[in-house]
Amino acid sequence: MTKIAIWKFTSCDGCQLSLLDLEEDLLEIAKHFEISYFLEASSKRADPPYDISLVEGSITTEEAKRKIMDIRAQSKYLVTIGACATAGGIQALRNFASLQSFKQRVYPRPEVIDVLPTSLPISHYVRVDYELQGCPINKLQLLQLLYSYSRDLRPSFSSGSVCMECKRRAIPCVMVASKTLCLGPVTHGGCGAICPSFGRGCYGCYGPKETPNSASLCQWAKDELDFDPLALDHAFKKFYCIAEGFKLSHES
Amino acid sequence: MKAESKQPVHLSVSALSRVEGEGGLWIKIENGKVLRTELRIFEAPRFFESFLIGRHFYEPPDITARICGICPVAYQISSTAAIENSVGLTVPECIWQLRRLLYCGEWIESHGLHVFFLHAPGFLGYPSLMDMAKDYPKEVSWGLQIKKAGNALIRAIAGREIHPINVRVGGFYHVPEKKELESLLDSLKKGLDYSLQAIKWIGSVCSFPSFKKEYTFVALKNDSCYPIERGRLYCGEQALALEEFESYFTEEQTDYSHALRWLDSHAKPCVAGPLARFNLNYHPLPTFIKDILKETPLEYPCMNPFQSILVRLVEIAYAFDEAIKLIDKYEPPEPCYLPLEPCAAVGYGISEAPRGLLYHRYLMDDKGLIRGAKIVPPTCFNLASAEEDIKNWIESHLNDTAEKLTADCEQLVRNYDPCISCATHFLKLKFL
Ligand code: SF4
Ligand code: SF4
Ligand code: SF4
Numbered sequence: 258m259t260k261i262a263i264w265k266f267t268s269c270d271g272c273q274l275s276l277l278d279l280e281e282d283l284l285e286i287a288k289h290f291e292i293s294y295f296l297e298a299s300s301k302r303a304d305p306p307y308d309i310s311l312v313e314g315s316i317t318t319e320e321a322k323r324k325i326m327d328i329r330a331q332s333k334y335l336v337t338i339g340a341c342a343t344a345g346g347i348q349a350l351r352n353f354a355s356l357q358s359f360k361q362r363v364y365p366r367p368e369v370i371d372v373l374p375t376s377l378p379i380s381h382y383v384r385v386d387y388e389l390q391g392c393p394i395n396k397l398q399l400l401q402l403l404y405s406y407s408r409d410l411r412p413s414f415s416s417g418s419v420c421m422e423c424k425r426r427a428i429p430c431v432m433v434a435s436k437t438l439c440l441g442p443v444t445h446g447g448c449g450a451i452c453p454s455f456g457r458g459c460y461g462c463y464g465p466k467e468t469p470n471s472a473s474l475c476q477w478a479k480d481e482l483d484f485d486p487l488a489l490d491h492a493f494k495k496f497y498c499i500a501e502g503f504k505l506s507h508e509s
Numbered sequence: 510m511k512a513e514s515k516q517p518v519h520l521s522v523s524a525l526s527r528v529e530g531e532g533g534l535w536i537k538i539e540n541g542k543v544l545r546t547e548l549r550i551f552e553a554p555r556f557f558e559s560f561l562i563g564r565h566f567y568e569p570p571d572i573t574a575r576i577c578g579i580c581p582v583a584y585q586i587s588s589t590a591a592i593e594n595s596v597g598l599t600v601p602e603c604i605w606q607l608r609r610l611l612y613c614g615e616w617i618e619s620h621g622l623h624v625f626f627l628h629a630p631g632f633l634g635y636p637s638l639m640d641m642a643k644d645y646p647k648e649v650s651w652g653l654q655i656k657k658a659g660n661a662l663i664r665a666i667a668g669r670e671i672h673p674i675n676v677r678v679g680g681f682y683h684v685p686e687k688k689e690l691e692s693l694l695d696s697l698k699k700g701l702d703y704s705l706q707a708i709k710w711i712g713s714v715c716s717f718p719s720f721k722k723e724y725t726f727v728a729l730k731n732d733s734c735y736p737i738e739r740g741r742l743y744c745g746e747q748a749l750a751l752e753e754f755e756s757y758f759t760e761e762q763t764d765y766s767h768a769l770r771w772l773d774s775h776a777k778p779c780v781a782g783p784l785a786r787f788n789l790n791y792h793p794l795p796t797f798i799k800d801i802l803k804e805t806p807l808e809y810p811c812m813n814p815f816q817s818i819l820v821r822l823v824e825i826a827y828a829f830d831e832a833i834k835l836i837d838k839y840e841p842p843e844p845c846y847l848p849l850e851p852c853a854a855v856g857y858g859i860s861e862a863p864r865g866l867l868y869h870r871y872l873m874d875d876k877g878l879i880r881g882a883k884i885v886p887p888t889c890f891n892l893a894s895a896e897e898d899i900k901n902w903i904e905s906h907l908n909d910t911a912e913k914l915t916a917d918c919e920q921l922v923r924n925y926d927p928c929i930s931c932a933t934h935f936l937k938l939k940f941l
Binding site: 266267268269270271272273274277278281285286288292299300301317318321338346347348350351352358359360362363364365366369370372376380385392393448451452454455457458461462472479487488491496 | 552553554555556558559560562563564568571572575576577578579581622626627630637638639640642649650653656660667668669670671672674675677681683762769786839856921
């Protein structure tokens with residue numbers, strides 16, 4: 258049986274929760290896969306090696322750096338799940354600030370807080386076989402991915418944008434209809450354009466698509482939507498704040 | 510046996526399983542006394558309050574949701590309430606009712622997860638729900654159906670179950686049609702039925718250790734309904750204004766744990782969450798729920814934290830019943846949100862996350878930018894109390910094997926359903 262292990266670093270648990278949210282499908286998975294390590298759901302632990310390691314969360318401590326190396330060495334395929342593991346997550350906002358000031362605001366005794374000054378993606382430290390996007394990931398994509406890897410196939414998801422998914426669903430465009438900023442044109446698809454279907458602009462929680470033209474979208478937002486530069490900066494500085502395609506936008 | 514010949518005993522659980530987030534337990538026993546009980550939290554801090562600074566007033570619902578993947582709605586409601594409170598924006602009752610309905614979905618989903626995936630396997634001696642399913646297929650399927658119904662409710666109102674996208678300051682981006690919600694009624698009614706059956710099942714199949722303590726409960730309270738999205742703050746019998754929260758309770762960063770915790774005005778631990786809500790709000794529970802409890806060991810008041818699993822099921826049943834009623838009365842709010850005019854002000858928001866009360870405070874400037882933020886998640890209250898329970902338990906069960914004690918202590922921690930990722934203020938402990 259294919260052995261899966263689920264690992265957590267700095268995160269909100271939302272992506273691994275997607276696995277439990279598969280509900281009945283989870284029982285089906287448990288029949289075909291051996292869940293070797295999944296602390297949130299089971300007290301059972303099986304020894305390495307593992308066929309598939311799913312990794313949630315970003316690296317923010319020295320100890321995590323060591324642990325991710327071990328996990329890589331013990332795993333045939335290593336897949337990151339979600340924005341934290343794939344792009345450092347929202348906690349990577351600290352990378353733009355002074356760690357000291359961040360600590361001081363939250364803790365009366367900041368000196369005892371022993372963490373790295375950065376929150377970085379897993380791929381910064383080890384080789385990653387596949388990165389599943391989203392904050393949180395789409396649980397159906399996760400299911401598809403597990404089946405692909407269990408058959409030694411590389412999963413293939415479209416690299417298109419949210420905008421394409423939106424157009425396919427024939428949702429009225431919020432940028433046109435209500436002059437609302439939408440990051441759909443530059444955001445990686447996968448969610449099925451949830452936000453536009455609720456009349457709201459995409460806020461980029463699946464990260465930049467391949468070769469996004471964020472600079473052009475920013476220009477357009479300033480010229481056509483009269484969008485405030487600070488608000489625009491904040492729009493890109495969220496769950497994928499250090500991802501190249503989004504970083505350019507708030508640095509330009 | 511001479512006292513000095515007794516060896517100190519250490520119990521440790523290097524990584525707690527079936528809890529949300531990463532934590533461990535370290536206990537030192539000497540001469541029949543527990544010298545130290547340390548709930549070690551490995552979770553690295555994420556500094557949410559720091560990166561809210563300078564953000565626009567409309568951003569906290571999406572940003573703070575990411576503190577916890579299991580209770581994002583709680584973060585969205587407490588944060589919007591705080592921001593609306595700061596400028597004195599009164600949101601119409603119909604929007605509050607839709608928030609309550611959304612929140613019911615989160616209670617169902619989150620409690621369903623805890624009861625069936627995390628807590629019940631511990632009582633029945635299985636490593637996980639997946640293993641329990643072999644012997645209890647029917648009961649496990651109730652759990653999965655319950656959770657699924659809760660998730661479907663959240664999805665219908667707010668787009669997706671984890672980090673929903675539809676909550677905004679002042680209301681919603683879009684409100685569902687009545688018939689969309691009515692299509693959920695069937696699964697909600699079944700869910701209600703399963704939860705009532707599960708109350709009887711858990712009541713009969715689990716043996717609850719006789720363990721009691723005089724707790725101080727902290728929860729919201731309402732006159733006529735159980736508190737979910739709103740209510741008046743109480744610590745025991747004491748009513749508190751929201752503005753008093755940070756002065757009445759004390760925040761502490763202890764020497765041994767370097768963890769921020771919140772204690773009552775006498776610097777004693779208090780308990781938030783299902784047990785607190787149940788004891789402070791038993792009366793407004795519907796009669797049919799109270800009647801079913803007569804067939805279980807759960808009594809009011811309940812001072813046995815192990816029975817919190819039954820209280821969670823009671824709250825699941827309540828949330829299903831409430832959701833059904835709210836859908837019956839539902840008319841789509843029009844408009845779906847009220848715009849907010851920023852001004853320099855401070856605001857407070859509090860609601861009952863599944864694990865207990867969740868407090869937010871924001872300071873805003875006249876441009877609508879956030880200048881100060883404070884978030885107190887329920888786990889900040891509960892960990893100190895969990896440590897006390899462990900100490901009392903061990904001192905009264907010294908003859909048990911280390912293995913049994915360890916398993917019981919893990920279960921004592923799970924009683925509180927600690928949400929370690931959401932306890933943004935916890936850190937790894939240093940060994941002594
Ligand atoms: S990517 Fe988002 S949902 Fe996933 S763990 Fe990180 S914060 Fe949570
Ligand atoms: S609403 Fe957004 S995602 Fe949809 S078409 Fe318009 S820009 Fe693209
Ligand atoms: S539309 Fe954009 S922000 Fe909304 S869920 Fe999809 S990727 Fe995330």
